[in-house]
Amino acid sequence: xxxxxxxxxxxxxxxxxxxxxxxxxxxxxxxxxxxxxxxxxxxxxxxxxxxxxxxxxxxxxxxxxxxxxxxxxxxxxxxxxxxxxxxxxxxxxxxxxxxxxxxxxxxxxxxxxxxxxxxxxxxxxxxxxxxxxxxxxxxxxxxxxxxxxxxxxxxxxxxxxxxxxxxxxxxxxxxxxxxxxxxxxxxxxxxxxxxxxxxxxxxxxxxxxxxxxxxxxxxxxxxxxxxxxxxxxxxxxxxxxxxxxxxxxxxxxxxxxxxxxxxxxxxxxxxxxxxxxx
Amino acid sequence: xxxxxxxxxxxxxxxxxxxxxxxxxxxxxxxxxxxxxxxxxxxxxxxxxxxxxxxxxxxxxxxxxxxxxxxxxxxxxxxxxxxxxxxxxxxxxxxxxxxxxxxxxxxxxxxxxxxxxxxxxxxxxxxxxxxxxxxxxxxxxxxxxxxxxxxxxxxxxxxxxxxxxxxxxxxxxxxxxxxxxxxxxxxxxxxxxxxxxxxxxxxxxxxxxxxxxxxxxxxxxxxxxxxxxxxxxxxxxxxxxxxxxxxxxxxxxxxxx
Numbered sequence: 458x459x460x461x462x463x464x465x466x467x468x469x470x471x472x473x474x475x476x477x478x479x480x481x482x483x484x485x486x487x488x489x490x491x492x493x494x495x496x497x498x499x500x501x502x503x504x505x506x507x508x509x510x511x512x513x514x515x516x517x518x519x520x521x522x523x524x525x526x527x528x529x530x531x532x533x534x535x536x537x538x539x540x541x542x543x544x545x546x547x548x549x550x551x552x553x554x555x556x557x558x559x560x561x562x563x564x565x566x567x568x569x570x571x572x573x574x575x576x577x578x579x580x581x582x583x584x585x586x587x588x589x590x591x592x593x594x595x596x597x598x599x600x601x602x603x604x605x606x607x608x609x610x611x612x613x614x615x616x617x618x619x620x621x622x623x624x625x626x627x628x629x630x631x632x633x634x635x636x637x638x639x640x641x642x643x644x645x646x647x648x649x650x651x652x653x654x655x656x657x658x659x660x661x662x663x664x665x666x667x668x669x670x671x672x673x674x675x676x677x678x679x680x681x682x683x684x685x686x687x688x689x690x691x692x693x694x695x696x697x698x699x700x701x702x703x704x705x706x707x708x709x710x711x712x713x714x715x716x717x718x719x720x721x722x723x724x725x726x727x728x729x730x731x732x733x734x735x
Numbered sequence: 736x737x738x739x740x741x742x743x744x745x746x747x748x749x750x751x752x753x754x755x756x757x758x759x760x761x762x763x764x765x766x767x768x769x770x771x772x773x774x775x776x777x778x779x780x781x782x783x784x785x786x787x788x789x790x791x792x793x794x795x796x797x798x799x800x801x802x803x804x805x806x807x808x809x810x811x812x813x814x815x816x817x818x819x820x821x822x823x824x825x826x827x828x829x830x831x832x833x834x835x836x837x838x839x840x841x842x843x844x845x846x847x848x849x850x851x852x853x854x855x856x857x858x859x860x861x862x863x864x865x866x867x868x869x870x871x872x873x874x875x876x877x878x879x880x881x882x883x884x885x886x887x888x889x890x891x892x893x894x895x896x897x898x899x900x901x902x903x904x905x906x907x908x909x910x911x912x913x914x915x916x917x918x919x920x921x922x923x924x925x926x927x928x929x930x931x932x933x934x935x936x937x938x939x940x941x942x943x944x945x946x947x948x949x950x951x952x953x954x955x956x957x958x959x960x961x962x963x964x965x966x967x968x969x970x971x972x973x974x975x976x977x978x979x980x981x982x983x984x985x986x987x988x989x990x991x992x
Binding site: 478523524525526527532533537538541542543544550551552553554555557572573574575576577578579580582583597598599600629630631632633689693 | 792793794806815817818819822825826848849853854855856857858859860861862863864865866867868870871872893894895896897901902904905906907908909911912913
């Protein structure tokens with residue numbers, strides 16, 4: 458598949474989960490393709506980084522569901538901040554652990570999972586739909602009933618994948634990509650390089666193949682597809698580019714110029730612009 | 736002590752943060768920020784040898800590395816702690832986190848989420864991140880590099896970390912594992928060791944007066960009859976901080992001399 462093929466599978470109003478974490482291993486080439494499309498009114502579920510920020514900046518987001526939205530080395534995602542401060546998006550803010558629990562519930566096809574996280578905090582006030590549940594056992598416990606966060610589609614970026622959708626993660630953390638895939642009706646994986654199924658072994662042990670094709674529906678070969686977020690060990694975050702991106706939140710013209718230069722172009726041109734074209 | 740070994744304020748704060756983990760034993764210390772990170776690693780290297788710490792990412796370390804070390808600095812890795820496992824550890828209770836606080840109130844409710852109404856904030860900050868889950872699952876401490884009445888406020892805008900009054904009001908399940916251990920600032924160490932779990936001055940950093948702390952705190956504090964001075968770094972503490980853990984002196988960027 459290409460990024461454009463993935464976008465063709467999406468439609469207005471969908472709930473889309475995005476793997477990775479902050480400014481780490483985000484499927485940015487697919488995000489850029491969404492920005493180029495006419496898609497709108499998306500609900501985005503993520504441990505957010507520039508994926509959420511760019512989708513907000515481009516007006517694609519109706520609602521964001523997140524544990525946080527951060528660029529890591531730049532703690533506050535500037536376009537997400539604008540969206541929140543201008544009130545242009547609806548938000549469901551969750552404790553980081555609660556978000557994985559909601560994905561887990563969806564993956565298990567149960568309507569909620571109990572947890573202690575959230576009790577006593579503003580989470581219960583700012584999410585008026587959240588309920589608690591009494592333990593049915595004789596212990597007097599009352600927990601947050603974290604509702605399932607079912608996704609229409611999950612988008613992931615892996616280091617390697619085979620053409621059938623098994624995905625390999627060579628860094629020290631695969632974050633919650635497997636949960637996003639299992640919580641979604643359909644999952645599309647971009648990867649640095651497509652390998653033959655017998656090619657995984659040369660890259661890393663079987664324990665690095667974290668997502669199975671049981672839970673995926675299509676693969677895009679996208680070298681440097683996570684740029685400017687990091688995709689270790691293939692490449693580190695492009696901090697200079699991230700600063701350039703961050704500066705575009707100050708005025709709409711700067712963002713429009715950034716979008717024209719880096720987003721509204723074919724991916725091959727993008728790779729040439731960032732100096733990684735082969 | 737000679738002038739060369741006189742501790743800086745940053746070094747006093749590192750030791751005050753280290754003391755937060757005293758007695759914790761074999762649990763995960765999760766410090767956020769330079770001074771707390773130095774504190775956790777110092778505690779593990781001196782009086783709390785079983786304490787567990789990471790590189791700030793997915794690797795649990797068998798030996799210390801300097802703060803701000805490059806990603807490829809050699810590390811002795813004793814375990815693997817990706818974020819999924821980190822949440823498991825949070826919910827197991829075998830962790831003591833030290834977070835920052837944009838605002839903190841008299842009962843230890845902390846805000847890192849936003850300033851102004853959450854629905855349309857004046858300033859969107861970090862969001863609640865892991866604070867709600869941390870505070871009801873295991874001990875939590877806070878580090879405030881600038882002790883002012885803008886941080887120590889009567890009422891926080893968005894309760895991210897849960898304080899004693901709200902944990903109590905939310906019921907036994909919120910209360911069961913809730914503990915705010917200490918708040919370390921650039922002026923003092925504060926705790927909640929008072930009858931109603933409101934904030935109390937535990938110790939003052941050298942040269943700081945009770946009045947100075949009260950003036951810079953936006954709510955009434957409990958003040959014991961005699962307030963001790965915060966424990967000063969030993970010669971060994973200073974050697975470890977200066978030569979092993981922070982040779983590039985990043986600590987003074989967080990707490991200017």
